[in-house]
Amino acid sequence: MKKYDLALLFAALADRTRLRLLNLMNGKEVCVCYFVEILGQSQPKISRHLAYLRRASIVAARREGKWMYYRIVVPKHAGAARILNETLSVLGEDKAMQADLSRFTKACCAPQKLPALDGAPLPIPVEAVGCVAC
Amino acid sequence: MKKYDLALLFAALADRTRLRLLNLMNGKEVCVCYFVEILGQSQPKISRHLAYLRRASIVAARREGKWMYYRIVVPKHAGAARILNETLSVLGEDKAMQADLSRFTKACCAPQKLPALDGAPLPIPVEAVGCVAC
DNA sequence: CAATTATATACGCCTTGACAGATACGTCCA
DNA sequence: TGGACGTATCTGTCAAGGCGTATATAATTG
Secondary structure (H helix, E strand, C coil), rough: CCCCHHHHHHHHHHHHHHHHHHCCCCCCEEHHHHHHHHHHCHHHHHHHHHHHHHHHCCEEEEEEEEEEEECCCCCHHHHHHHHHHHHHHHHHHHHHHHHHHHHHHHHHHHHHHHHHHHHCCEEHHHHHHHHHHH | CCCCHHHHHHHHCCHHHHHHHHHHHCEEEHHHHHHHHHCCCCCCHHHHCCCCCCCCCEEEEEEECCEEEEEEEEECHHHHHHHHHHHHHHHHHCCCHHHHHHHHHHHHHCCHHHHHHCCCCCCEHHHHHHHHHC
């Protein structure tokens, strides 16, 4: 449990768009195009916020062909991990965040109905991704 | 559990000075002069950060004569409360924060040795303050 | 009341972040 | 090799935050 900049973690969490992104990533590795579609925000905006989260080391990116997958990375620092997990849990209780998730799962069931998602790779449960990383 | 701006809470927590202040306030109502002395920062700086925490509704101030006491106010919103409490708990495990606290308690034992604190009111355990509020 | 003490706010400066829009980069496919 | 597509970054603009310094407010004391 070495020194860790908690203020930096909180700065990363101090934006609604980033909280929505984290909520969508909770438990899965998600392709950028889904974020753009589900949050209805411009692609550069999504990308910038993902870059911010990456800089703060709470998400990691993985390229697969032309798609980028993002996933949450729980910090090594035990305290930071507790705060992040608690935050994810609180997000899960939020109505608006649940609405995002429900649009998300709906989109996953019929991606071909959304032009932007037709042909895009589905999110991958993190358990399954674990193998890829090894 | 109505709508609550979590991002605003995180913004309030996204500064080291404010985290140190919260850590010092944990469990007690503290006079501003103690913050200034223990953190070794300028009085206006401390005051501005306290104002920020007040704006974010996670601390409350009480005037008593010429002194101002600050204390933590746990948000009504259950999720926010969990995050704040978890944060305070994590702060308590941090070496630097513990060092602040140990200088704090030492100062309280012999305030007259520190010019700035000579005659200043000691911090008050929150349990005791509860009565005042009623 | 004037002076003093405790605290808050205003001001000016600089840095950072958020945004939209344009563009660059990386990968795949024809 | 040149699109086409998915994604990232650059540019410029604006607002907000952090700091030090100076000053204002509030309560107390002489």
